[in-house]
Amino acid sequence: MEGGINCEDTNPTGARAGSYKRKKNGYDHLGSSPRSGAEENEDESERRRHPGVKRACNECRQQKLRCDVIQDPFSHCSRCYRLKLECKIESNFKRVGKRSKHAEMEREIEQLRKSLLEAQAQGFVMKDSEKTLSPAINSVYRKTRMLGIEEAVSLSVLKHNDSYNEPRTRHKIENLNLSEEMTNRLFNEFWCCYHPFLPFLSPSQAPDYYYQQHPLLFWAIIAVSARFFADDSGLLTSLSGPLTRLLWTTVGEVPNNLYFVKALCLLCTWPLPTSTTSTDPTHILCGVMMKTATGIGLHRPNHAQDFSRVSVDLNKEQLHERLTTWAVCNIVAQHCGTGYGQPASTLYDWILAAGPTECVPPLSLDPELEAHLQIEHFCDKVSKEIYSNASDSRGVAGDELRAMLTRVYRREYDDLRASVMSRTGLSQLINLHFTAAGLHLCLSAFFNLSIIKGYIDDLMGLWNACISFLDQVFKLQLPSSKDRNQSTLRYSTNYLLQMIVSACFTLLRLLNSGFAQRIDFKYGSSMFHCAIQAIRSISVLDNDLPCRLAELMMQMWDRAQTEQQTSTQNLMSSNLEEVGSTMENSLKLKVRCRMSMSLVYDSIWKWREEFQAQGRSSSEGPTFYLIPFYHIPISDPPFKEQSNSKNSLQKTGQLQFQQ
Secondary structure, three states: OOOOOOOOOOOHHHHHHHHHHHHHHHHHOOOOOOOOHHHHHHHHHHHHHOOOOOOOOHHHHHHOOOOOOEEOOEEOOHHHHHHOOOOOOOOOOOOOOHHHHHHHHHHHHHHHHHHHHHHHHOOOOOOHHHOOOHHHHHHHHHHOOOOOHHHHHHHHHHHOOOOOOOOOOOEEEOOEEEOHHHHHHHHHHHHHHHHHHOOOOOOOOOHHHHHHHOHHHHHHHHHHHHHHOOOOOOHHHHHHHHHHHHHHHHHHOOOOOHHHHHHHHHHHHOOOOOOOHHHOOHHHHHHHHHHHHHHOOOOOHHHHHHHOOOOOOOOHHHHHHHHHHHHHHHHHHHHHHHHHOOOOOOOOOHHHHOOOOOOOOOOOOOHHHHHHHHHHHHHHHHHHHHOOOOOOOOOOOOHHHHHHHHHHHHHHHHHHHHHHHOOOOOOHHHHHHHHHHHHHHHHHHHHOOOOOOOHHHHHHHHHHHHHHHHHHHHHOOOEOOOOOOOEOHHHOOHHHHHHHHHHHHHHHHHHOOHHHHHOOHHHHHHHHHHHHHHHHHHOOOOOOHHHHHHHHHHHHHHHHHHHHHHHHHHHHOOOHHHHHHHHHHHHOOOOOOOHHHHHHHHHHHHHHHHHHHHHHHOOOOHHHHOOOHHHOOOOOOOOOOOOOOHHHHHHHOOOOOOO
């Protein structure tokens, strides 16, 4: 046979040349031109110079075995045929050492095991019957021995697709992981319990939508939802540190994002729990919120282009979103100003000052937000007119001017309330915020002197405003329609908590002064104790600020009752002049620079002076005045008691208070 194989030759160069010539000769007979004798002689001499070489197949070369493969025409060797192996000859084939290959396989299998364990920790669920992964991994590896680690892991998961249930979304902040199921439950908690207090986000959007807008907004919603989350009571504690670091890192990056502003609105409305006012950054964050909002032009929604370096073309939905966010910023800023006794960084421009009938979509607000904004605008006017006197070092208006302003704003308050409450579709929370605004106005009575005309009338107006506000608060104590086991009160905002605290201190002062003979002491005492328990129900963690304030007020109440046992009887038989002198001394404020919250800070200052000084001088130590809650005598509350509140029993002892 022409071009036969010489088993004796081993020259690879000759093999390649002979193979080339054989292929060439094989094609020559297909051509139409006959070969010349000179060409045939040339080919014959070429074959003599480069004789053919017999080559073993790849599998036999790997094992260093004799191979009987036939190359031309190609025929499988007997060993590959017997073992059903792929028999082929490759010129670039190189043997692979078994030891190095086995070591590589072991390393990759170990990497596969680690990758699968990490996947299981991140949410993969594995059946008990398939916990032994080695056979499965080895089986897959035999079929994919040359794949990379990521490819092998993917193929392994596909082989066990009915054994793993991977969550569609997973969110992580530092070492805290949330599965899709947990995230959905937390968002449902937010929409059901917290959203009604500040309805400016869209419940129709999925959690991933808010995460894509801004991670801080997503985690702010999670933090608010975790306050009383029954499925994981320790979630808020675990989240506080990572969220705080994410917050200040974001602030340090000088953000200019609408969704960052939304996140701050939530964090200023429901701050992370703290134990002292000195570590509460809410007032600072409120300033950051307002400056960021004005920096991106939210206060001029129709002219966003003036605050951007790139072209801005807003549609109606985006325009309405910016307007709504700006309205909420002013509501939150006013809450922070009123609740902390600081000047509010609000900006009530033309679009917010216009009435609901003067704006058309998309420049019109939701009726609930519109009413809420009008209430806070009223509070802003009260604060600026009564507590922002440029001619006074403390900022308080003069006695006569303050009395006149109080009468004017009382009439405006009545007109505004009648106008707003005549609208349909408003929730109970609007009425609650109206009573809070009325209390904010009437708290100026503590700045009056007893010699001023109408002093007693102002105190009586303060008493009525305080009772009206607490009545509305206790209505939130009733179980909600969506969850009959829980009330709405525990989900209240930080502003409502601060107003409840101011109402408690108001009752504490009035009931332990000469003014007590003009009011129903028993009813006021009952309201005071119920308000204390309302504060405890809003407390998120043990020893947080609401819990400590409630304990502080109970200490002051017990001490005052001890001192008033004899003095009250004397006041009952005294004339009006003696009563007025006594009231002036007991109701006088030393702290007068915290606006309507001056009463709260003045009371805390007095507590520090009296109780801590006496505690240091007492041989029993300062804990002498830590009166157990269950030892306090209390009268019947002015609302129906609920006996199934486990948390309130643990915190308060005898009196049941539905949270």
